[in-house]
Amino acid sequence: MKGGWIYIMTNKPRGTLYVGVTSNIAKRAWEHREDVVDGFTKRYGLKRLVYMERHVEITDAIQREERLKKWPRAWKIDLIQSMNPTWDDLYDTLLT
Template identity: 45%
Template sequence: MDKHYVYILTNKNHTTLYVGRSKQLKQRLVQHKNNSLKSFTGKYNVTKLVYFETTKYVNNSIKREKQIKKWNREWKINLINSLNPDWKDLSEYI
């Protein structure tokens, strides 16, 4: 069974949140941390994994990513706090 991940990254001051999805989260995190994507996350140093969830099907991960992206900041923070109240980097759990 394949896993599809929806995840939230932040920077060290927790001022910026980024919502993404990937089938290969470990590889994607390396790309974010090394700024090899030359994207939003690199520009704002958004490399700390503070939330993730898995889905079985790609369509579910796409739907969930879009849902979370539409949420306001407070809802995203509540979601992170529900799993990771200390905002630790969860990269080691992937």
């Protein structure tokens, strides 16, 4: 099976959070930024990719996403800050 990514989008540091899973992180982050798909991220303007985590198997990524969605907000913030303490938009790192 193809690998996958867990990612978190937001509108600003400590703002609204969205946890998602995808097999193509660059394409999916672009879709969020460009409001290509209607839904939660478009409604709340979540365009900033602040966390991503690679998994070799997509099934593992899906399981991890399901667990993260159940986490308290404070734990998600701690996870983001452990990798990205300044809440930088990681989208540009995907293009290099």
